[in-house]
Amino acid sequence: MRTFLFVFAFIFIGGLSHAQSYTPTPENLASRKQFEDMRFGMFIHWGPFSIPGSGEWVMNERNITVKNYTRLEKFFNPIDFDAAQYVRTAKDAGMKYITLITRHHDGFSMWDTKYSDFNIMHTPYKKDIVKLMADECHKQGIKLVLYYSLLDWRSDDYSYWTGRTGQGTGRTVHGDWNEYIKFMKNQLTELLTNYGEVEGIWFDGYWDQVKKGETKPQVDWHTGEIYSLIHKLQPKCLIGDNHHSTPLPGEDFQMFEKDLPGGNTTGFGGASASSLPLETCETMNNSWGFNITDTNYKSVPKLIHYIVNAAGYNANFLLNIGPMPNGEIQQEFTDTLKSIGQWLKVNGETIYGTRGNVVPKQEWGAVTIKGKTLYVHILKHLDNGSLLIPNITPKVLKAILFSDKRKIKFEQQANGVTIHLDNIPQDKIDTIVQLEI
Ligand code: GLC
16 A cells, blocks of 8 residues: 555656646746737738638638648749738837747648648748748847647647547548647747747647636647757747646746736636736737638727737737738738837837736726836826826836826825826827836
């Protein structure tokens, strides 16, 4: 009995320590800090799924068989794609990084991979998109994060028989899960070896193997092994996984989808925010991949408010574009991005390099902090001109309007600071008051 207990304890503790043994390297920690400082990035959902103009889930939604879907490969020819232009557009929008789809759930690889024939080199375009983007990002000095889907609607080795989606793509063979894990490790090795410095890997699709109401996946995702491989190849590379739950050991940032940290308007949220760097992603209309009928464009003020609120929650904001099949970014998106960029050019100081969680959620806006400066972002018109900013206990030395540096009257109380904005022009998008402590 004693031996049994001893062996059991050994296995148990051994298993636990393996799962919890991740200690980020100093360079990884430095990279986390830089990631948080960036605050705003561009998500790019693009690939052959853009051709039908129905979003990136079209294969699953229309039950397109693997055989039929493969036809898309022959007409993915984005002659108007210009990597330099993409990077410029992102930079002009004030974005500091780009998160690029390298392989979405449809299994198409946007790079020259040895491990799958369904890839960009077999299209009429024949140019490695990941390489073009990586080179341009490095040249123009913007960070590159690579999105990689764990879920695959084509592969026979992927455990689709236990998965929640991709049931209508005509697969009949039950392949070998271990082969699938090996395949992903090989592909990730290519991505982390042949494209220079990669800021992060953005995993998605884990949830396909998690039954409704459960947290444990149906399969062993081998995350420990995959994450160690990534950190071995590029120690600075940050790992995030869009599994919608508490971060797993080995992850370096936590993401939220279409919700501010902790929020759950979509059914994907609900996980509480961890102490890791945070990010939330959102679409410019209602689609990730190009959708020809979706004209539900979000306004510039709405998206700026998202950036501000995300920063107030200590999170980065990753804003998506779904380029058209020809590689062009539609004008509605570029116009909006340009306006956001103009706003950030003037007000970026109150966003980049700041941290949040200074005050709990406020219906009027958010507060960010950098060193000894607090930026109070008032996103709503104040009718009575006075506002109590709760939780501010350090002594406030002065309050000024960020836009023209004029002095603002304020009073310090036990429960915070009240600022008075009577006769002060309020901005339609964001009235920013700077408090020096
Ligand atoms: C979801 C979707 C996917 C999209 C992602 C972006 O997980 O499956 O299509 O890429 O969200 O956050």
